[in-house]
Each structure stands twice: as C-alpha cells, then as structure tokens.
Amino acid sequence: MRARQSGAVRSDITADDLRSLMCGVQHAVAISxxxxxxxxLGVLxxxxxA
Incomplete structure (x- = not known):
C-alpha cells in the first residue's frame, strides 16, 4: 500500500485489514x-x- 510505504498509515495495516475494517464500518452503518x-468512518x- 502506498499510504503505508509513505508513512501516512500505520505500518502494521495490510490491504486485507483495510478491506475487513471497511466491511465492518459498512455493516455498522447499515444497522445504525x-x-x-x-x-x-472518522473513528476508523x-x-x-501513523
């Protein structure tokens, strides 16, 4: 991920993590x-x- 390589996001976040987190936010929004x-989204x- 370019954002991770540039230091904009945490170094331990992977693309798979981001996909899972976005799905979680989408689900939370759908039921709220x-x-x-x-x-x-702001919390995420x-x-x-970083």
Missing part, C-alpha cells in the same frame, strides 16, 4: 442511523493514521 456513518480513519 444515518448520522453514524461519518462518526464511524483516525485509527489508521
């Missing part, structure tokens, strides 16, 4: 209210940063 989408993105 619409306002949760931005919050969940903050957790990925």
């Amino acid at each position: 209210d619409a306002d949760a989408a931005d919050r969940y 993105l903050r957790g990925l940063r």
